[in-house]
Amino acid sequence: MTYTDTPIIELTHLTKxxxxxxxxxxxxxxxxxxxHALLxxxxxxxxxxxxxxxxLRPHDSGTARVLDLDLRTAGADVRRRISVTGQFATVDEVLTGTENLTMMGRLIGLSHRAARRRADELLDRFDLTAAAGRRASAYSGGMRRRLDLAVSxxxxxxxxxxxxxxxxxxxQSRLGLWQQIRELAESGxxxxxxxxxxxxxxxxxxxxSVLHHGRIVARGSAAELKERVGGAVLTLFDDGVVVEEIPTDGSAHDIARLTAAIAADRPNLVVELRRPTLDDAFLQLTGHTTRQEAA
Ligand SMILES: Nc1ncnc2c1ncn2[C@@H]1O[C@H](COP(=O)(O)OP(=O)(O)OP(=O)(O)O)[C@@H](O)[C@H]1O
Ligand SMILES: [Mg+2]
Structure with a gap:
């Protein structure tokens, strides 16, 4: 597997x-x-x-291509070349790790031996060898997620x-999974x-890319998104508690103007400058924090 020059996904005017x-x-x-992260x-x-x-679902209008194949006309070809780990676990709880993987291998047409060999490889790769003979129902959340990934x-x-x-x-499980995802990407x-x-x-x-109410409201590298928010965020503390966060363009002029106003108004506040986070970017781009949105 190698990276190609063509985009892996191309969507135009897609609606659902x-x-x-x-x-x-x-x-x-x-x-x-x-x-690519869709945030x-x-x-x-x-x-x-x-x-x-x-x-798994048709779109209503617009065009969608994956690996340069049209989803409407070449869905079966797309399915052969992609895989998915859904939001919720799909492993069979009654089966062991080895059985889950071997069964999936058999379902896609591997011989019993080949399926078993592939299962062992994947169990090893996802640090599940020690738990291979245990039922998935006895796995922790992180182990289930790794088994899910292995299955796909x-x-x-x-x-x-x-x-x-x-x-x-x-x-800790999150960091482990991040590493697995990075290794996958490195292998192509x-x-x-x-x-x-x-x-x-x-x-x-x-x-x-940032999805908000069904629209892409921003895209770029994480660094670019952060840059859009400006150079720095001014955090105001009152007695150790954050009372306000003000985005600035990072210029001495902007920061001096703001701090002068704060000094005149509430001279006891403590001021700290920090680099913007993606959370700040989200607020700037959508007018909502992710937490407000979730609530
Ligand atoms: N089968 C369905 N029938 C009707 N409405 C649906 C269906 N599936 C999702 N929705 C609605 O469509 C919107 C988008 O749902 P979707 O599950 O795609 O969001 P999401 O970004 O995956 O959310 P989450 O982070 O909670 O998983 C929601 O308002 C949801 O209630
Ligand atoms: Mg979802």
Missing amino acids: RYGDHQVLTDLSLTVQPGI GPNGAGKTTLIDILTT LIWPPEVLFLDEPTTGLDA TNVFLTTQYLAEADALADEV
């Missing part, structure tokens, strides 16, 4: 509605090879888009879709992932 609920609106997006809060339309891109890699895909791969995992698999975590997009993705 459920009844009279418009979920994706005039969505145009070109995704280059590498890791959006609850209900933004992430899973809907993943379902469309993986041929039985046959190496050219594009792997991951819908919120680390939601609900503790910090293109990854299109969705996330609600700004830090996840920042840590993993070559490019980020």
